[in-house]
Amino acid sequence: MGILRLAHVDVRTPDLDLSAAYYTEVMGLQQVARTDDCVYLKCWDEEDHHSLRMRYNPRTGMDSFTFRVEEEDDLHEFEKKVEAYGCPTTRVSRGGAVGQGESIRFEVPSGQIMELVWDIEKTGNILGKHNPSPVPPPDLPGIAPPRMDHMLVNAEEVAESASFFIDVLGMRMTEQVLDGNGHQLGVWLAGNTRSPHDIAIVNGPNGALHHWAYWLDDWDHIRKAADTLAFNGVQIDQGPTRHGVTRGNTIYFFDPLGIRNEVFTGGYWVDPDTEILTWTEDNFGKGLFYYENVISQRFLRMHT
């Protein structure tokens, strides 16, 4: 039983066409479905129905984020645990959401709506299962990451939120940033992906989305992605650079409606018993951006 990985993020946009154009042509995602008010998108290597839902709404923001659990029976177990913690849960039955079966939804202590699901409609990646080439066709538009990787949300009380993800949802802390009084300013949490983080929580307003990240295979792809972003006039927030926390290579940038995206690679292997790494407040700059060693106020204060 446990949390497997990030499955999809559902966000709101006041300009569905502009957002769809950016995510398909610049980011290079595949549009898999469109309804009157929603666009569903996925990366080329993802086998799930979608990893991003964009819904028309006058105000930009996050509707919810969804993690896949390890086994079908886990939903019932998590429902009991989350209820016992004091968060009311809602069951969404099959047919209640596009591309997936039954799920549970609840508000995490920092105010975001989280969803857990096992039954996801598997539509396959673009390579197939029979003598597949190891790379997608060379003419995919945009950056074309193979998959979504992780996300970061804000919380006013990072420690409270972290304990929910660790004690109730069973995720593992891999790294933390502590202030001078020993309070957690940020935590990095892994499901069962053996990677440094599937979700991170950093001090900031409750309910806020900081960013979600797409995986790229190496630093050279990060560099090429920066070229693509600059060519298309996308506003780059940070990078290309290196994180101290997670050791990852990264670029942060904003979609046309101001939602922060990241492309990420690197990291390290995490066993279930790997010890936690701790960053102290005086090293927070290096922890965030190892080369620059500065704490960017835009990075910490801007969110969706």
Next chain:
Amino acid sequence: MATTSDRIIRLQHVEVRVPDLELATAYYTEVLGLLETARDERDGAPRVFLKCWDEREHHSVILREAPTHGLDHMSFKLNEAADLDHFTAKLEAAGVPVKRFAARELGPGWGEAIRFDAPSGHLVELTHGTERIGNMLPKTNPPPRPQDLIGIAPPRLDHLFVMAEDVEAFTAFFTELLEFRLTEQILANDGHQLATFLEHSHTPHDIAVITGPNGALHHFAFWMDDWNGIREAADALAYHGVTIDVAPTRHGVTRGYTTYFFDPSGNRNELFTGGYWVDPDFEPITWTEEEMGRAIFYYHRQVNERFFTVHS
């Protein structure tokens, strides 16, 4: 709450035989860039214990002096100590004799372990509690990598590739008794498995097997962070006069980037990066016999004879 349903976490270590222990140790520490952590003597044979820089545990490669080369055994890391009992019961119920060893009984830093033979004659170990000695970085404010590494210095061991006369029996043993999951397979025209790729770590493979002599080692592989690291490693290998079996290229199976080469005793090593994520319910990928060249070496579409025939 358990945070994983996988009882086996990953490959823990390999113990390989080398006729010249000092030469092999020089190669693994100075060219490959592993760290020597201990030496001992067991059953009259001296051994050298090695680890990669980012590994937290005492050893991932053990060299044992012996008249021949090849694999002594493979060892997989268990999530919990209770998993030793789980697998003992399961294997014994299937008629597989299991031997149990206390912590440190098998060598310095060694965890509690069980050992048994796979149908192919390979000695397999499952272990828990290998001594943790830390990677080379502090736990507080760690830089992303150490500065004083020697040689290629891969961060960790990644996977193992062995040979078996009956690939299907080997695969059934690993999937049914050891709970591995099949990610890819190469099928002969008559439908039988020529090679299979098996995982526990949500990667394309922790162990793979291809048709060949029972008990044989094809190679063991170290992880590199990216393709550029593989290219630089090939420069280092060529500079040191290491016999390169396959220059840097791309696999179809696993999608990985790779280079193959031989240690001074003739055990094949690989440096590997890339691959993809797999969920536990991943539908396996199938390669057909006529596409085997492309499956193994995607660019050249053919496999050199040495790759199929040379093993240790």
